[in-house]
Amino acid sequence: MISVDAYREQVAELLGTAPATTVPLADAAGLILAEDVRAGVSLPPFDNSAMDGYAIRAADVAGAGRDTPVALPVADDIPAGRIDVAPLAAGTAHRIMTGAPLPPGADAVVMVEDTDRGTETVRIFAPAAANAHIRRLGEDVAEGTVALRAGTVLGHSQLGLAAAVGLAELRVHRPLRVLVASTGSELVDAPEPLRHGQIYESNSVMLAAAIRGLGCAVEVIRSVVDDVDEFRAVIEPKLADADLLVTSGGVSAGAYEVVKDALTGQGVEFAKIAMQPGGPQGSGRWNGVPVVTLPGNPVSVLVSFEAFLRPALLTALGHTDVDRRRVRARLTESMTSPRGRRQYRRGVYTPVLGEVTGIVGPRGGPGSHLLAAFTQANCLIVLPEDVDAATEGEEVDVLLL
Numbered sequence: 565m566i567s568v569d570a571y572r573e574q575v576a577e578l579l580g581t582a583p584a585t586t587v588p589l590a591d592a593a594g595l596i597l598a599e600d601v602r603a604g605v606s607l608p609p610f611d612n613s614a615m616d617g618y619a620i621r622a623a624d625v626a627g628a629g630r631d632t633p634v635a636l637p638v639a640d641d642i643p644a645g646r647i648d649v650a651p652l653a654a655g656t657a658h659r660i661m662t663g664a665p666l667p668p669g670a671d672a673v674v675m676v677e678d679t680d681r682g683t684e685t686v687r688i689f690a691p692a693a694a695n696a697h698i699r700r701l702g703e704d705v706a707e708g709t710v711a712l713r714a715g716t717v718l719g720h721s722q723l724g725l726a727a728a729v730g731l732a733e734l735r736v737h738r739p740l741r742v743l744v745a746s747t748g749s750e751l752v753d754a755p756e757p758l759r760h761g762q763i764y765e766s767n768s769v770m771l772a773a774a775i776r777g778l779g780c781a782v783e784v785i786r787s788v789v790d791d792v793d794e795f796r797a798v799i800e801p802k803l804a805d806a807d808l809l810v811t812s813g814g815v816s817a818g819a820y821e822v823v824k825d826a827l828t829g830q831g832v833e834f835a836k837i838a839m840q841p842g843g844p845q846g847s848g849r850w851n852g853v854p855v856v857t858l859p860g861n862p863v864s865v866l867v868s869f870e871a872f873l874r875p876a877l878l879t880a881l882g883h884t885d886v887d888r889r890r891v892r893a894r895l896t897e898s899m900t901s902p903r904g905r906r907q908y909r910r911g912v913y914t915p916v917l918g919e920v921t922g923i924v925g926p927r928g929g930p931g932s933h934l935l936a937a938f939t940q941a942n943c944l945i946v947l948p949e950d951v952d953a954a955t956e957g958e959e960v961d962v963l964l965l
């Protein structure tokens with residue numbers, strides 16, 4: 565048996581890191597920056613007003629008050645966007661709007677609320693501290709410095725900053741194209757009616773949603789029957805356009821293990837991983853394309869996704885933080901675990917106010933067919949390989965989903 569940690573490493577190495585590509589900002593949301601971004605301009609790019617008001621010299625309004633207004637001639641009017649700003653002469657004011665360039669010679673802005681709003685002459689009712697309501701060149705970002713680091717997840721604020729420093733495109737890790745295929749002759753796609761012995765296909769729906777959720781493009785092939793020739797005929801032609809093939813089902817010890825039968829000797833190795841659920845696994849390359857074959861039980865699929873696929877895909881997409889948040893929590897009921905395997909049980913974690921730990925209890929049993937319980941869980945309880953029981957009140961590791 566291969567350890568969970570060794571297999572996780574193996575799958576991550578198989579996927580590697582996606583190459584860089586250039587995309588317009590509009591297509592970059594959720595992708596990962598492949599290179600540092602240096603600011604081509606400072607932010608703000610020039611000294612400007614933070615308020616609608618009047619650009620003045622602070623010394624000219626030093627004695628201003630409600631009952632002792634200072635009157636200044638309004639020598640110019642500066643809306644935002646004006647590019648030909650004349651200097652401010654001593655003893656004058658320029659009417660100025662928020663975001664408009666500060667005239668040379670001005671060292672403060674008086675808010676319009678502290679004036680009589682005059683357009684020929686303005687009466688100012690309050691003094692101004694030097695630098696009042698002025699946003700200085702470069703106080704947010706200095707030209708030539710790194711505005712965004714490689715590895716940054718491009719959310720809306722990061723894309724806003726890229727736009728603000730004048731970029732139209734970014735170098736990102738190329739989103740991966742993942743081919744998801746589910747196998748099993750018992751599988752039926754809704755709304756076909758079920759006959760006894762058949763079940764509705766659900767793994768490809770889960771995998772597609774989970775993988776898309778990481779920022780990959782997914783193509784799904786649903787319900788491939790348990791026939792090696794059919795499996796090859798349906799999937800092989802699609803490999804050329806995929807960075808990864810993920811299958812479910814057909815990998816354990818029975819007589820009709822279509823994935824195992826089709827891919828053994830083709831570059832894919834099948835092994836048992838020391839975990840429960842998700843024990844039977846396969847991975848390797850088929851026609852040079854990375855392949856990860858998951859067992860068919862739905863909860864095994866979800867746990868395998870958490871244990872191997874999610875971290876490997878996130879790494880491949882360029883993320884540096886690929887782990888779920890791990891916390892310690894006290895068990896609300898006793899649990900058993902198969903010795904020699906790491907058990908991942910679905911659980912409900914509740915933080916306890918004022919404590920670094922919280923409490924956690926299992927939701928549903930260990931069976932890998934119990935999908936409904938997974939939907940009610942918010943965490944996985946991890947019982948390590950050297951443990952066969954954990955008692956109520958004991959602290960355990962919890963992965964928050």
Ligand SMILES: Nc1nc2c(c(=O)[nH]1)N[C@H]1C(S)=C(S)[C@@H](COP(=O)(O)OP(=O)(O)OC[C@H]3O[C@@H](n4cnc5c(N)ncnc54)[C@H](O)[C@@H]3O)O[C@H]1N2
Nearest residue numbers: 746748765766767768813814815816817843859860861864
């Ligand atoms: N003799 C042994 N039998 C089994 C072993 C073993 O070690 N020795 N391992 C068990 C474990 S653990 C698992 S997990 C499963 C894995 O089997 P397969 O990967 O071959 O999966 P299937 O047999 O095709 O399916 C298992 C189960 O899941 C259902 N299934 C499959 N695909 C889907 C789908 N797309 N949507 C919904 N449900 C699906 C399928 O009907 C089966 O009930 O093997 C154990 N057996």
Ligand code: MOO
Nearest residue numbers: 841842843864932
């Ligand atoms: O290892 Mo299997 O994935 O328990 O049902």
